[in-house]
Amino acid sequence: xxxxxxxxxxxxxxxxxxxxxxxxxxxxxxxxxxxxxxxxxxxxxxxxxxxxxxxxxxxxxxxxxxxxxxxxxxxxxxxxxxxxxxxxxxxxxxxxxxxxxxxxxxxxxxxxxxxxxxxx
Numbered sequence: 001x002x003x004x005x006x007x008x009x010x011x012x013x014x015x016x017x018x019x020x021x022x023x024x025x026x027x028x029x030x031x032x033x034x035x036x037x038x039x040x041x042x043x044x045x046x047x048x049x050x051x052x053x054x055x056x057x058x059x060x061x062x063x064x065x066x067x068x069x070x071x072x073x074x075x076x077x078x079x080x081x082x083x084x085x086x087x088x089x090x091x092x093x094x095x096x097x098x099x100x101x102x103x104x105x106x107x108x109x110x111x112x113x114x115x116x117x118x119x120x
Contacts, residue, residue, distance in 0.1 A: 002051065003055045003060050003061065003062050003063060004062070004063045004064075004065045004075070005048055005051070005052075005062070005063070005064050005065065005078065005092075005094070006065040006066070007040065007064070007065065007066040007067070012066055012067055012068055012069055013038040013040060013064070013066055014038060014039075015036035015037070015038050015096070015098065016036060016037045016038070017034070017035075017036060018035040018036060018037055018095065033097045033098060033099065034097070034098045034099070035079070035095060035096070035097060035098070036095070036096055036098055037093060037094070037095050037096075038064070038093075038094050038096065039091055039092070039093055039094075040091070040092045040094065041088075041089055041090070041091060041092075042083075042089075042090050042091070042092045043089070043090060044090065045083025045084070045085070045090035045091065045092045046083045046090075048081065048083065048092055049081045049082065049083045049092070052078060052081040053081075061077050061078075062077070062078040062081075063075040063076065063077055063078060064076050064077075064078055064094055064096055076096040076097060076098055077096060077097045078094050078095070078096050079095045079096060079097055080094075080095040081093065081094050081095070
């Protein structure tokens, strides 16, 4: 069974922090992860959501595979999926799980010196 949705062209996806109460429940477990939402344009959103449902029904993890800003292949587990048809075409909404280090790297946190008083 194919357990990946792969972005084959275009820029890396944009990940938005999740503020929805129901989606925060997806983070329940022994580890703390960051949750994010990404929106992707697609030709077959309903088929991709159905593929997610089949994988989850068989106890498998579904992944979003994409290229990072520097061209490296990355994968993030998909926790929920929804397709919506708009006037501009199909949009696939994916709620994914990310490691906190990935989120901090994107935001540029941790790059600066820990010292806040200006001394070295």
